[in-house]
Amino acid sequence: MSSTRAVVGLSVTHRRYVPHSHAHYGGSLVDGAYGLGMFGDVATELCVRADGDEGLFAGYSQVAFTAPVQAGDVIEATATVVRVGTRSREIDFEARVVCRAAPDRGPSAADVLDPPLIVTTARGTVVVPPQSPDSE
Numbered sequence: 001m002s003s004t005r006a007v008v009g010l011s012v013t014h015r016r017y018v019p020h021s022h023a024h025y026g027g028s029l030v031d032g033a034y035g036l037g038m039f040g041d042v043a044t045e046l047c048v049r050a051d052g053d054e055g056l057f058a059g060y061s062q063v064a065f066t067a068p069v070q071a072g073d074v075i076e077a078t079a080t081v082v083r084v085g086t087r088s089r090e091i092d093f094e095a096r097v098v099c100r101a102a103p104d105r106g107p108s109a110a111d112v113l114d115p116p117l118i119v120t121t122a123r124g125t126v127v128v129p130p131q132s133p134d135s136e
Contacts, residue, residue: 006050023071035095035120038077072101095120
């Protein structure tokens with residue numbers, strides 16, 4: 001198997017519909033953990049693509065919730081490698097609402113948001129196993 005190496009700038013994006021079953025608060029609001037869960041998923045794929053391993057999330061150094069997530073949103077989460085250490089990868093995350101329900105126009109009406117609405121940003125660190133000598 002050929003060696004894989006994390007590189008600064010490598011990026012992965014996932015998109016997901018936010019179901020109404022995830023609304024926990026008035027106004028169909030969804031908790032901030034929904035976006036953090038997506039960050040874990042994109043970090044996992046990023047580690048697989050960069051290092052051939054799912055890696056382990058070590059922690060966040062910064063998280064900001066900048067706008068609400070609502071049931072009926074289509075949200076995308078992007079993870080981008082910003083620093084590569086021997087076994088650690090520092091990653092910037094951004095979650096954006098790209099479509100939002102428009103219940104005032106009808107029960108299934110929705111709009112594409114252009115530009116998307118940034119709802120969560122974060123910086124985190126993942127750790128991957130050391131590269132084996134025979135993979136170099």
